[in-house]
Amino acid sequence: MPELPEVEFARRSLVKWTDGRRIVRTEADPKARTFRNSRVPDVEALTGRLVRAERRGKFLMLTFDDGRGAVAHLGMTGKFVKRSPGTETKWSRARFVLDSGEVIHFQDPRLFGLIEPVPATELTTHESVAKLGVDPLVDGLTVEQLREALAGSKQELKVALMDQERIAGLGNIHAAEALFRAKVHPSRKPDTLSPAELTALTKAIHEGISFALEVEDGEEIEYVEEPGAKNPFLVYGRAGEPCSRCRTPIEQMPQGGRTTFFCPKCQKAPEKARAAPTKRPAPKARSKTPAARGRKRA
Numbered sequence: 001m002p003e004l005p006e007v008e009f010a011r012r013s014l015v016k017w018t019d020g021r022r023i024v025r026t027e028a029d030p031k032a033r034t035f036r037n038s039r040v041p042d043v044e045a046l047t048g049r050l051v052r053a054e055r056r057g058k059f060l061m062l063t064f065d066d067g068r069g070a071v072a073h074l075g076m077t078g079k080f081v082k083r084s085p086g087t088e089t090k091w092s093r094a095r096f097v098l099d100s101g102e103v104i105h106f107q108d109p110r111l112f113g114l115i116e117p118v119p120a121t122e123l124t125t126h127e128s129v130a131k132l133g134v135d136p137l138v139d140g141l142t143v144e145q146l147r148e149a150l151a152g153s154k155q156e157l158k159v160a161l162m163d164q165e166r167i168a169g170l171g172n173i174h175a176a177e178a179l180f181r182a183k184v185h186p187s188r189k190p191d192t193l194s195p196a197e198l199t200a201l202t203k204a205i206h207e208g209i210s211f212a213l214e215v216e217d218g219e220e221i222e223y224v225e226e227p228g229a230k231n232p233f234l235v236y237g238r239a240g241e242p243c244s245r246c247r248t249p250i251e252q253m254p255q256g257g258r259t260t261f262f263c264p265k266c267q268k269a270p271e272k273a274r275a276a277p278t279k280r281p282a283p284k285a286r287s288k289t290p291a292a293r294g295r296k297r298a
């Protein structure tokens with residue numbers, strides 16, 4: 001599923017493909033739910049020069065030279081691909097036809113993607129964009145910003161990292177990768193991180209993003225979930241395989257409705273998750289809830 005690096009790849013592709021070009025025609029598949037409440041004619045009016053393509057988190061903000069704009073989201077399977085004129089392209093939900101005749105397709109098999117026309121002046125105040133948290137690439141993300149972004153969270157760390165209103169752009173893959181790189185267990189609570197761990201995690205987030213941008217560099221992106229795709233990631237999708245650092249088999253567990261991958265040795269579980277049932281008398285509700293939940297997830 002596209003996350004920050006993959007959406008950044010889409011942004012860079014759009015900039016590259018439209019450089020010095022005009023979009024002479026835009027077509028939108030009227031049956032695709034890609035356009036949600038937007039009327040198809042509004043999507044088809046997105047023509048001319050693409051003067052700016054920006055990204056925040058997993059959202060793209062496109063500005064055209066006549067003041068029109070669009071907010072786009074790749075959903076679960078969306079991507080932009082460029083094809084020669086007349087090339088049949090599967091799952092093409094929208095097409096930007098360039099003055100060279102080449103066509104940029106918005107290809108999206110599972111239809112969770114979005115293209116929503118919005119006046120260019122309203123792109124950053126669009127409700128989906130305005131509520132996004134700090135973006136590691138656009139805003140930088142320092143240790144202090146990460147600490148602030150996680151402050152007050154009672155979520156488990158990986159879930160908090162995926163919370164777009166805290167940090168924009170990390171999803172299931174890149175949150176797991178960052179935690180593995182930083183050697184921090186995904187079930188830790190954000191307020192238990194030491195300054196050294198926060199520093200390591202900040203560095204790991206940046207390294208994971210840079211790594212993905214590097215390996216995904218090319219003419220066209222391939223998502224790890226696609227049939228036959230290579231898995232370039234350190235821990236994501238590698239349950240049962242030996243950890244690249246310590247050779248312990250990578251484990252997986254459900255967390256926040258998604259599957260989390262981690263090394264049980266490099267990423268030490270928090271006390272609560274590891275604690276065996278204790279004989280020490282404790283208030284019933286407290287001993288039951290967090291401990292039981294922790295055990296089940298670990």
Ligand SMILES: [Zn+2]
Pocket residue numbers: 243244245246247248263264265266267
């Ligand atoms: Zn390990």
